[in-house]
Every structure is written in C-alpha cells, then in structure tokens.
Amino acid sequence: MKEESPIKTLCPYCGVGCGLEVVPSQGKVPWQVRGDRAHPSSQGMVCVKGATVAESIGKDRLLYPMWRESLDQDFRRISWDEALEKLCDRICTVLAAQGPDGICMYGSGQFVTEDYYTAQKLIKGCLGTNNFDANSRLCMSSAVSGYVQSFGADGPPCCYDDLEQTDCAFIVGSNMAECHPIAFNRLRKYHKKTPHARLIVVDPRRTQTAEAADLHLPIRPGTDIDLFNGIAYLLMRDGFEQSEFIQQHTSGFADYAEVLRHYAPEIVSDRCGISIADLETAARWWGESGRVLSLWSMGLNQSSEGTAKVRSLINLHLLTGQIGKPGAGPFSLTGQPNAMGGREAGGLSHLLPGYRFVANPQHRAEVEQAWGLPPGRISPNPGRTVWDMIRGLEAGEVGLFWIAATNPAVSLPDLVRVKAAMRRSPFTIYQEAYFPTETAEFAHLLLPATQWSEKSGTMTNSERYVTLARSFQPPPGEAKADWEIFCEVGRHLGFEQQFPFQTSAEVHAEFVQFTHGRPCDMSGISHDRLQQEGALQWPESRDQESGIRGQEESGGWGLGLGVEVQEEALQMDRDLSPAPCNLPPGAKRLYTDLQFHTPDGRARFGAVHSRGLAEPPDPDFPLVLTTGRLYGHWHTQTRTGRTEKITQMHPNPFLEIHPRDAEPLGIGEGDLVEVRSRRGWARFPAKVTKAIAPGTVFVPMHWGTLWADNAEANALTHPESCPDSKQPELKACAVQLVPVQAEIAVREELGVMG
Numbered sequence: 001m002k003e004e005s006p007i008k009t010l011c012p013y014c015g016v017g018c019g020l021e022v023v024p025s026q027g028k029v030p031w032q033v034r035g036d037r038a039h040p041s042s043q044g045m046v047c048v049k050g051a052t053v054a055e056s057i058g059k060d061r062l063l064y065p066m067w068r069e070s071l072d073q074d075f076r077r078i079s080w081d082e083a084l085e086k087l088c089d090r091i092c093t094v095l096a097a098q099g100p101d102g103i104c105m106y107g108s109g110q111f112v113t114e115d116y117y118t119a120q121k122l123i124k125g126c127l128g129t130n131n132f133d134a135n136s137r138l139c140m141s142s143a144v145s146g147y148v149q150s151f152g153a154d155g156p157p158c159c160y161d162d163l164e165q166t167d168c169a170f171i172v173g174s175n176m177a178e179c180h181p182i183a184f185n186r187l188r189k190y191h192k193k194t195p196h197a198r199l200i201v202v203d204p205r206r207t208q209t210a211e212a213a214d215l216h217l218p219i220r221p222g223t224d225i226d227l228f229n230g231i232a233y234l235l236m237r238d239g240f241e242q243s244e245f246i247q248q249h250t251s252g253f254a255d256y257a258e259v260l261r262h263y264a265p266e267i268v269s270d271r272c273g274i275s276i277a278d279l280e281t282a283a284r285w286w287g288e289s290g291r292v293l294s295l296w297s298m299g300l301n302q303s304s305e306g307t308a309k310v311r312s313l314i315n316l317h318l319l320t321g322q323i324g325k326p327g328a329g330p331f332s333l334t335g336q337p338n339a340m341g342g343r344e345a346g347g348l349s350h351l352l353p354g355y356r357f358v359a360n361p362q363h364r365a366e367v368e369q370a371w372g373l374p375p376g377r378i379s380p381n382p383g384r385t386v387w388d389m390i391r392g393l394e395a396g397e398v399g400l401f402w403i404a405a406t407n408p409a410v411s412l413p414d415l416v417r418v419k420a421a422m423r424r425s426p427f428t429i430y431q432e433a434y435f436p437t438e439t440a441e442f443a444h445l446l447l448p449a450t451q452w453s454e455k456s457g458t459m460t461n462s463e464r465y466v467t468l469a470r471s472f473q474p475p476p477g478e479a480k481a482d483w484e485i486f487c488e489v490g491r492h493l494g495f496e497q498q499f500p501f502q503t504s505a506e507v508h509a510e511f512v513q514f515t516h517g518r519p520c521d522m523s524g525i526s527h528d529r530l531q532q533e534g535a536l537q538w539p540e541s542r543d544q545e546s547g548i549r550g551q552e553e554s555g556g557w558g559l560g561l562g563v564e565v566q567e568e569a570l571q572m573d574r575d576l577s578p579a580p581c582n583l584p585p586g587a588k589r590l591y592t593d594l595q596f597h598t599p600d601g602r603a604r605f606g607a608v609h610s611r612g613l614a615e616p617p618d619p620d621f622p623l624v625l626t627t628g629r630l631y632g633h634w635h636t637q638t639r640t641g642r643t644e645k646i647t648q649m650h651p652n653p654f655l656e657i658h659p660r661d662a663e664p665l666g667i668g669e670g671d672l673v674e675v676r677s678r679r680g681w682a683r684f685p686a687k688v689t690k691a692i693a694p695g696t697v698f699v700p701m702h703w704g705t706l707w708a709d710n711a712e713a714n715a716l717t718h719p720e721s722c723p724d725s726k727q728p729e730l731k732a733c734a735v736q737l738v739p740v741q742a743e744i745a746v747r748e749e750l751g752v753m754g
C-alpha cells in the first residue's frame with residue numbers, strides 16, 4: 001500500500017530545530033513522527049523527544065476557558081465571550097487605576113513567531129507598556145547582550161555545517177550531547193572520523209559531552225572568565241594573536257591586554273581547579289587550529305556575570321581572528337525551539353520587532369508609525385523582566401499578570417518567594433495547552449491554547465533557519481492559537497485596525513516587513529515559500545531574492561521614512577541601532593565580510609575581570625549546587641512527563657555528589673539527602689559518582705510538585721542576575737546537605753517530628 005505524503009513540520013522542543021515528517025498511524029498514537037531527511041539542520045535525525053512528541057498531544061488538555069474569583073475556589077467553565085469580557089474589563093480597570101505598567105505578560109520560547117509578534121503589538125504597542133518578557137530571559141538573554149555588546153547586533157554568526165568543518169570545537173557550559181543531541185551527533189560523527197579535529201569540553205561535571213572530549217576541563221563553577229582570560233594570556237605569550245585582524249577589525253584591544261596581564265597560568269590553574277598542563281594544552285590547541293568553533297548554552301548564560309562570560313569567550317575569537325569563516329566563530333546554542341524567533345519579533349522587555357530596541361527613539365517611531373499608533377505610544381523605558389514582575393507582584397504594583405505557554409511555578413529561581421508573590425496577584429491569566437500544571441494553581445482565568453500540530457507558525461533555530469510548523473489536526477475543545485487570542489483581545493479593546501489577521505500567514509507577512517534591511521532580514525521569507533521550498537535561513541531579503549521593491553520605496557509601511565528623528569537622541573542611542581545587514585541573501589554565516597554592526601564596523605573587545613559567583617560557598621553552606629537537564633525530559637515536563645517512554649527513561653530526580661563529599665557526611669548510593677540553601681530545601685536520592693567535581697553537587701531541574709514530592713531544584717536557587725542581561729544565576733548557589741536518616745534521628749532526639 002502506498003504511504004500517504006508526509007506532513008513536513010519541525011520539532012517543538014529544543015533550539016536545534018530538527019525537521020520532522022508526520023504520517024497518520026493506526027497505532028495507539030494517531031501520528032507517527034520521524035526525521036525529515038530534507039531538512040538542512042537535522043538531515044533526517046531526531047532524538048527521543050522529537051520522536052515521541054505526538055504521544056503527549058492528546059493527554060490532559062485544557063479544553064475550555066475556566067474561571068474562579070479567588071485561588072481557594074474551584075474553577076468553573078465559562079464561554080470565550082465571558083472570558084474575553086472578564087479579561088478586557090480587567091485591562092481597562094488596571095489601565096485606569098495603575099496605568100499601562102500595571103499590566104505584565106510573561107510568554108515563552110515555545111511560542112511561534114506569529115504569537116510573539118501579535119503579543120508585542122498588543123502589549124507594547126496598543127497597551128503602551130513594555131512589560132512583556134519571555135522564559136528566554138532564563139535561557140539565552142546573556143547571549144543576546146553579549147552579541148550586541150561585542151558585534152553591535154544579536155544573531156549567532158555560525159551554522160551547523162561549521163560543526164563538520166572545524167579543527168577545534170570548544171564546548172563550554174553546555175551538555176550538548178543531552179540537551180542539543182542532534183547538533184552534537186553531527187559534531188561527534190565528524191570528530192570520530194577526523195583525526196586532527198580536537199574537542200575540548202569545559203564543565204564541572206563529566207557529562208556525556210565531556211566523555212566524548214579529547215580534553216575535559218572540570219573547572220570550578222563561576223571561574224569561566226578566569227579560564228578564558230587565562231587562555232588568552234597564553235595565546236598572547238605564545239604569539240598566537242592575529243595582529244592584523246585585531247588592528248583592522250576590532251576596538252578596545254589595549255584595555256583587554258591590560259586585563260590579561262593578571263591571568264598568569266599559576267593563578268588561573270589555582271582559581272579554576274585544573275592543572276597548568278591542561279590549561280596550556282587548551283590554549284595551544286586553540287592557537288594552533290586553523291578554525292576554532294566555540295559552543296555554549298546555559299552554563300555561561302545563566303550567571304550573574306553571563307554577559308561578561310559571553311564577551312570573554314568572544315574575545316578569544318577576536319584575538320585569534322576566528323570568525324566569519326567556515327568552521328569558526330562563537331556559537332550560542334539556543335535552548336527553546338523559538339528563542340531566536342522571539343528575539344527577532346522583539347519578545348523581551350527591552351526589544352521591539354526586527355532587532356530594535358525600546359530605548360532607541362527612531363526604532364520606537366518606526367514601529368509606532370507602522371502599527372498605526374500615535375507618536376509616543378511605545379514607552380521609552382525597558383519593561384519589567386520576569387523577576388521584576390515578581391517583585392512588582394510583591395509590591396502590589398502589578399494589577400494583571402498574564403502567563404502564556406510557560407510554567408514559572410517550576411522554572412523561576414527562589415520558588416518559595418515566587419509562589420508567595422504569585423499568590424498575591426489580584427488577577428492572573430494562564431494561557432496554556434495542558435491542565436493541570438503547577439502554575440495553574442495560581443491562576444484566576446485559564447485560557448485553552450492550541451499547540452504543535454494544531455496551529456501553523458514559524459520558528460527559527462540556532463543556525464537562523466526558519467521552518468514552518470504546520471497545523472494538521474483540529475484543536476481540542478475550544479482551544480485557540482495564542483496569536484488568535486492576542487488578536488481577539490486587541491479587537492475587543494477597540495484595536496480592529498491593528499488586528500485584521502485571519503491567518504498566521506498574514507501575521508507573518510506583516511512581521512517580516514519589520515526585518516527588512518535589519519541584521520535579521522527575513523523579508524524574503526513567507527509561509528508560501530516555506531511550504532514549497534522547506535526551511536529558509538536568514539538573512540533572506542525580498543529585494544535581492546525576489547526583486548520586489550522595498551515597502552519604503554513603494555510607500556507601504558514606510559519603516560524609517562517620514563519619521564522625524566532627533567539627531568541628538570540618535571547619537572545618544574547609536575550603540576543600540578545596528579547598521580543594516582550587508583550580507584548576500586541566504587548567507588550561511590554572518591560577518592564573512594568582517595564588517596560588524598557597530599558604528600565603526602569593528603567588533604569590540606570586552607575588558608572584564610571575573611566577579612565570581614553571586615553566592616559563593618561558605619562554612620554554613622559549603623557546597624555549590626549546579627542544575628541542568630537530562631536527555632529525555634524537556635524543562636518542567638509539561639509534555640515529556642506525559643510521555644511513557646521518557647518517564648521510563650528518567651523516572652526520578654537525583655543528586656550527584658562526589659565520593660569525597662559524600663563520605664564525611666555518611667551519604668551512600670541511593671540515600672535520601674536533604675539539600676538546603678538560604679531560601680528553601682528539597683530532597684533527592686544520592687548518586688555517588690566521580691563524574692562531578694568535588695565541592696559541587698548537581699540536580700536536574702525538571703521536577704515540579706506535579707511529578708515528585710519536594711524535589712524542586714529551584715526551591716534552592718537564587719535570583720541574583722547579570723546586570724546587563726538580567727538573566728538569573730540558575731546554575732549555582734551555595735547549599736548544605738543533610739542525610740534524611742540523620743535528620744530524622746536528630747529530630748527524634750529533640751522530640752520534634754514532622
């Protein structure tokens with residue numbers, strides 16, 4: 001029997017962005033999913049999450065709008081009309097009583113770009129507050145600010161082909177084998193068959209990624225900048241710096257060189273806890289390699305000095321001219337499937353669509369005019385980040401908290417404080433595909449959202465490929481696409497002109513006009529082209545690709561035209577206003593012309609010393625807890641906790657501890673251990689292993705209260721964040737351990753139980 005033509009779509013889990021093919025099945029799950037061999041990023045490969053995605057789609061769905069007056073009541077079903085009425089009434093009440101900044105929305109890298117774009121138009125444009133933030137804040141905002149500060153614009157400059165063309169891959173702060181498995185497969189295959197290619201992995205844990213390395217540097221948590229500066233010191237000592245490149249294409253070298261004087265190998269080896277020989281080997285391999293590719297994810301980004309870490313890594317590329325050529329460059333691996341699309345659509349509290357910034361008056365004016373809004377409607381002030389939203393709830397400054405497609409009651413740091421703040425919220429809307437989740441407990445109004453397979457929209461992966469995720473089955477119950485909900489609310493509030501869209505293709509067509517002439521130019525991409533040609537990589541401009549005249553010339557959107565801009569203000573904000581993209585459409589790599597988006601076209605060295613951990617260990621809390629992810633699970637398990645194969649693979653949370661730390665505490669394999677920080681506690685069975693560096697313990701972050709008792713990693717973490725990116729330091733906090741048996745014995749002795 002001839003097989004039906006497969007439906008082409010993409011995996012909705014991680015930022016690798018693998019192409020999928022879906023065919024109907026007669027089995028227990030009505031859809032069979034496999035890798036799409038024609039997809040340029042994944043070439044037919046797929047990991048367990050992508051392969052099993054269809055299993056969770058029909059389980060535990062939120063089918064109807066639900067409402068309750070207060071958190072101690074049960075939800076009752078209401079109609080969409082009633083839900084919209086309640087929501088819009090509340091918006092009007094908050095606008096009147098507190099002004100636009102009393103409204104906050106917290107969205108998600110699970111959004112398609114069309115969801116992101118309509119949310120920006122509603123919140124930042126129509127309602128006039130920049131209080132939109134996304135869970136990408138927890139994931140890669142340090143990469144964004146690092147790229148912007150070093151290159152003048154966001155955007156990973158590399159592509160996955162570089163994984164197969166490099167002479168030296170330097171992976172830091174990323175368990176790529178488990179968290180970006182298909183991109184890692186491409187690297188591992190190449191590494192195995194290419195004897196001269198070297199793989200260096202920097203991680204306090206001996207992860208699966210580290211197992212594959214030629215050199216593993218198990219540095220102490222928080223010493224990344226010391227390591228990068230120490231490598232730079234040795235590169236300079238041994239004459240590996242590229243003076244011509246530095247002179248012609250960079251700025252700030254003198255200050256950087258001054259900083260490096262303080263990073264002699266003896267000092268760095270001592271701070272990082274690695275041998276001088278290993279440090280020298282890493283520097284020599286970097287210096288001798290013709291093409292060096294660095295890769296990182298949360299291990300650098302989730303830090304109170306995340307931006308400085310990213311810049312210090314980029315410095316190594318600038319020092320040695322390792323950018324703008326095949327097999328080389330600093331490559332941030334995005335965590336969420338559409339974290340990139342969120343950046344392009346302006347989906348953080350300081351951004352506007354098309355890599356624009358709310359602080360830039362020209363950018364605001366361009367967007368206001370294009371959206372048909374009066375001048376001055378968009379606030380010049382960056383909005384609240386998600387942590388500022390929590391603080392706003394604590395202070396009674398937030399009158400409406402709207403959460404969509406994310407689960408902050410598990411994923412935010414310092415959960416005891418977060419939950420207390422969310423309990424204080426006078427009106428929380430939770431727009432989600434599943435019920436229950438941990439966050440639903442804190443909501444007044446639940447709005448049922450469609451998800452993968454039920455809505456169409458685009459996502460951009462780490463290497464800038466845009467893929468169309470297609471709808472191929474009807475939504476369950478009364479669920480609606482997130483972008484549809486935002487449009488309906490906008491129209492209900494009187495913004496019919498701003499929300500005329502009937503399809504996500506129409507939303508996308510409007511959005512891409514904001515990218516025209518910008519560094520992330522994708523104005524030549526449309527739903528039609530994606531359906532016909534498959535995934536397309538930006539930059540992809542309509543002018544050069546299709547010959548259609550720019551809207552500026554044809555008098556359409558007029559982005560950047562007819563707007564009076566104060567020269568003085570522009571000068572002040574020039575650093576935030578990157579130059580247009582000069583690369584040819586479809587360029588696989590950025591900066592091949594070595595022209596950066598800074599005013600002088602030069603990439604900037606960042607001269608920074610490490611400040612170390614925000615909460616270093618001390619006698620009371622002597623160990624550093626680091627958190628991370630496992631191969632099969634995705635974030636807070638909203639989908640993967642409902643997928644049998646994955647729950648069998650990773651049934652329980654655990655604590656990794658080195659025997660040297662376990663022994664004096666009397667902790668043996670499998671013993672239940674209470675982990676305490678200054679903010680909370682959690683309990684995990686111990687895994688005693690030499691795979692973790694002494695002084696450091698590890699727990700996975702996937703388990704909220706729905707899936708295990710008292711095993712929340714984020715009950716322990718703290719909210720201190722990077723001053724530039726505002727990304728919290730989810731990767732490190734100081735803890736003490738108490739074996740639970742010992743704890744019970746002490747309590748019994750004191751006569752205190754419970």
Ligand code: SF4
Binds near residue numbers: 011015042049050051
């Ligand atoms: S690597 Fe990421 S995108 Fe690819 S199948 Fe796995 S989870 Fe999905």
